[in-house]
Amino acid sequence: MTKKPWVKVRAHSFILRSMKKVLVTGGAGYIGSHTVIELLNHGYIPVIVDDFSNSDKRVLKGLEEILGFAPSLYRCDCTDKAVLKKVFEAEMPDAVIHFAAFKAVGESTEQPVRYYRNNIDSLLCVLELMQEFNVCELVFSSSCTVYGQPETLPVHEKCEQKPATSPYGYTKQVCERILTDATTANPTLRCALLRYFNPIGAHPSGLIGELPYGVPNNLVPYITQTAAGIREKLIIHGNDYATPDGTCIRDYIHVCDLANAHVKALEWLDTKVSACEAFNLGQGMGNSVKEVVDTFVRVNATPVKVEIGPRRAGDVEQVWADASKASSLLQWKTERSLAESLKDAWKWQKQLSIG
């Protein structure tokens, strides 16, 4: 077999951790699949649970190629408690990372009931089964949308939460509240609520990455598809914001750095007797839409046709993270720059266009 430089599975760590098994709901999705690799790199055994409602079989092929074997996988909708129970029975996991949720802000405003049903029900099913099977550690996939437009920047975990601007954001606020209440009532349950800023990029192998269905909503997939000729031009949604270049500012974080934070959160939960803590996961700095486009063009030497359009409804002007809590408590920090993220995103897009 040819050597794959991105595979870093450390055999000794398997022995040290006595093979802790982690159920990864939504493990075939964008962040989930990168987390599966990080878990294996750190001696955990991931078990993927995914209903493939918003993930693609190509990710499984990529995972298998990266890892050299196919990780355990159950096709299961997490709102179907009877089926999910069978997975718990068969696998007896030690911990759960819960990604499985709908995630499109715009779609959630069109289909709020579907979003509430799926995102809240799936967490409740997971929680009830964790209780039944005595599983005490949960890492929950949350989002910086819980903050709305913050009054001070960077956003700290303690910053006052504004009403969510979308049903999607509200599901994350409600799920965080459910977990806070559940851990208060049952202190043996330990939770890390990971608030993602803007995950971008792809695995450096170019074998897994983001696979948006239809026209992408997010900036980076739109840029890569425009560069690949799938979209005619990128519309920048407004350049009249009160920012240095007039375009919105976000905190973009490489998906592999984000994935690594889940392992750090599991390690941290292991040291706790009781816990329910939220952590911001971002670079701790903001970049404007124009900066992202310019960096993409520069590092990939690839042109992107751009047009300035009107503002997008619901966009916050600027937001970036104070990630110091994750750095001090989880011993986590980002290792990859915006330039590296955009190189990896382009590598993935080119590979997709060939495949």
Ligand code: UDP
């Ligand atoms: N954006 C843009 N054109 C696009 C997609 C996004 O100008 O085709 C902008 C968007 O208005 C926002 C930033 O890029 O200011 C990041 O948007 P994204 O949807 O990726 O993330 P979110 O808004 O959820 O932070």
